[in-house]
Amino acid sequence: MKRKTIGSSSYRFIKNETAYLERIEVIDHETRTRIVDAYEPREEGMNYIRIILTIGAILVGLGIISFIASNWKEIGNSFKLTIIVLGVLGFAASGRILEESYPRTGRSLVYISVMIFGAGIFLIEQMYNISIHFSKSFLLWSLGVLPMAYVLKDKLIFVFANALLLVYGIGNLNYHGIEWVYLALLIVFYAVNRFVFENNPYFMFMENILAAIWVIDVIEELGGSGLLAACVIFGSGISMKYVLSRHERVLALQGNLFMGISGLFLTFKGIWTDLDFSYGGETAIVFGIVLMAYFLMDTKKGRLSSLFFVCILIFRYYVDSFYDFMPKSMFFIIGGLILIAFGYTFERIRKKEGIGYENRL
Amino acid sequence: MKIDYRNSLGFVLALLIPLLILGGIAYKPLVAKAQGEEILLATDAYDPRDLFRGDYVHLNLEISRATYDLLSKEIFYNTEKYNDSFVYVLLKIDQNGYHSIDTVLEKPPSEGVYLKARISGLRETSGFQKSYSVYLNYGLERYYVQENTGEELQYDSNDGILDVVVRTYKGYGYVERLRKRDAE
Numbered sequence: 001m002k003r004k005t006i007g008s009s010s011y012r013f014i015k016n017e018t019a020y021l022e023r024i025e026v027i028d029h030e031t032r033t034r035i036v037d038a039y040e041p042r043e044e045g046m047n048y049i050r051i052i053l054t055i056g057a058i059l060v061g062l063g064i065i066s067f068i069a070s071n072w073k074e075i076g077n078s079f080k081l082t083i084i085v086l087g088v089l090g091f092a093a094s095g096r097i098l099e100e101s102y103p104r105t106g107r108s109l110v111y112i113s114v115m116i117f118g119a120g121i122f123l124i125e126q127m128y129n130i131s132i133h134f135s136k137s138f139l140l141w142s143l144g145v146l147p148m149a150y151v152l153k154d155k156l157i158f159v160f161a162n163a164l165l166l167v168y169g170i171g172n173l174n175y176h177g178i179e180w181v182y183l184a185l186l187i188v189f190y191a192v193n194r195f196v197f198e199n200n201p202y203f204m205f206m207e208n209i210l211a212a213i214w215v216i217d218v219i220e221e222l223g224g225s226g227l228l229a230a231c232v233i234f235g236s237g238i239s240m241k242y243v244l245s246r247h248e249r250v251l252a253l254q255g256n257l258f259m260g261i262s263g264l265f266l267t268f269k270g271i272w273t274d275l276d277f278s279y280g281g282e283t284a285i286v287f288g289i290v291l292m293a294y295f296l297m298d299t300k301k302g303r304l305s306s307l308f309f310v311c312i313l314i315f316r317y318y319v320d321s322f323y324d325f326m327p328k329s330m331f332f333i334i335g336g337l338i339l340i341a342f343g344y345t346f347e348r349i350r351k352k353e354g355i356g357y358e359n360r361l
Numbered sequence: 362m363k364i365d366y367r368n369s370l371g372f373v374l375a376l377l378i379p380l381l382i383l384g385g386i387a388y389k390p391l392v393a394k395a396q397g398e399e400i401l402l403a404t405d406a407y408d409p410r411d412l413f414r415g416d417y418v419h420l421n422l423e424i425s426r427a428t429y430d431l432l433s434k435e436i437f438y439n440t441e442k443y444n445d446s447f448v449y450v451l452l453k454i455d456q457n458g459y460h461s462i463d464t465v466l467e468k469p470p471s472e473g474v475y476l477k478a479r480i481s482g483l484r485e486t487s488g489f490q491k492s493y494s495v496y497l498n499y500g501l502e503r504y505y506v507q508e509n510t511g512e513e514l515q516y517d518s519n520d521g522i523l524d525v526v527v528r529t530y531k532g533y534g535y536v537e538r539l540r541k542r543d544a545e
Contacts, residue, residue: 084383096369117383120379131502
């Protein structure tokens with residue numbers, strides 16, 4: 001029998017109440033067991049204990065980094081290396097042991113280990129004056145913590161590893177060739193999400209952003225234009241929104257975001273000059289009008305992100321058209337009023353009844 | 362609660378990877394320190410506007426620029442192809458004890474002190490058609506200093522009176538220390 005997943009407090013409630021019903025002999029023991037077995041408690045998300053412990057872990061990690069960094073001339077290199085290695089090992093191992101009886105506190109010690117590992121990368125670079133591109137350090141950090149996220153099935157470490165790879169991806173755009181290591185790591189991220197986190201839509205969302213960064217980088221490295229990159233992202237946004245979202249709902253939102261952001265670039269005249277024709281300005285305006293009309297129609301379906309892009313487009317044309325001509329005070333007042341009007345519209349749409357969560361996105 | 366040993370093995374393996382990464386970063390400098398040769402490099406005066414970023418001094422090494430006559434034939438005739446690629450810089454020592462460029466090679470030399478570098482830019486040389494000076498990046502351009510203690514080094518580097526002591530092993534080098542010219 002497939003068990004229904006419910007919140008841990010609801011699960012506790014059912015357990016307590018069925019125990020009460022059994023005690024007053026409304027149900028027998030077997031019935032109680034069958035009722036309780038029909039449910040399983042959801043894995044706990046961020047509760048306040050976890051938040052406190054995580055912040056504590058981050059602070060301790062930062063403190064250790066700061067301590068070693070500020071005293072680095074006084075401490076010998078080999079001693080510093082020993083501190084780093086022992087820190088990574090010691091916190092991870094004690095976290096693991098403590099986890100048996102205090103899962104959350106134990107896990108926070110593992111987080112400290114993850115922080116010390118990252119600090120260790122930067123400190124070793126300092127110790128030996130290694131001048132690699134800063135983003136490479138984030139790649140190594142991401143690479144090093146991913147196995148831990150996999151083994152411990154820890155969402156927070158996995159999100160962190162994704163964020164580190166994002167820093168690497170952004171820092172490394174248009175820098176020394178196609179990033180095959182990045183691609184390989186990204187594939188591993190997708191696989192970990194698939195096999196460990198059962199295709200968590202939020203993780204997929206992050207990985208799709210990482211994938212888009214790689215695609216843009218490849219286009220640039222191969223000498224492709226900004227226009228091509230924007231069109232590819234726009235096209236992938238369309239396919240995510242209208243085709244792939246059948247499998248995963250979050251892709252409808254992400255597709256819309258991809259379309260909106262790349263579409264915004266395509267409303268600028270400069271990007272069209274890559275084409276060998278002299279109507280760049282006109283093409284950008286026509287594209288802008290079509291895009292605006294599309295998002296307006298989409299807004300009617302209650303999609304909040306489309307409304308967001310309508311607002312951005314209006315604001316973008318307002319700034320472009322009036323900044324040079326209007327007195328600055330008038331420009332800011334009208335700009336502010338436009339934003340307030342957008343905010344009001346957002347709120348009104350949100351309040352509307354009957355709009356499902358996925359549509360509001 | 363019982364410990365799941367299969368999971369514990371995975372945990373140990375997961376912990377090994379960060380340690381391997383840390384060891385990997387430290388490995389080359391440690392080998393160079395233990396077995397490498399010490400060389401002395403001179404710095405040029407550097408534009409102070411970009412001199413001191415954060416907590417390190419940027420070192421403008423004299424060997425960071427190579428004129429076309431220092432390039433091997435292969436690189437000289439294909440300079441654009443080698444831009445952004447790794448090359449090997451064979452060094453020679455002058456009468457003052459400084460190391461300077463002997464030849465920029467496409468392959469590591471069989472003997473002599475050399476450093477691996479990346480060609481990080483080209484500059485067309487006037488007066489000789491289709492020839493380039495190249496900019497070389499060795500990964501030796503930074504020297505980390507303790508916070509708020511780099512001011513003097515900054516001025517020395519401005520004036521181009523800093524010498525860089527590098528420990529090198531099989532083309533790999535790391536900055537061991539800086540010294541003020543004529544201080545030793």
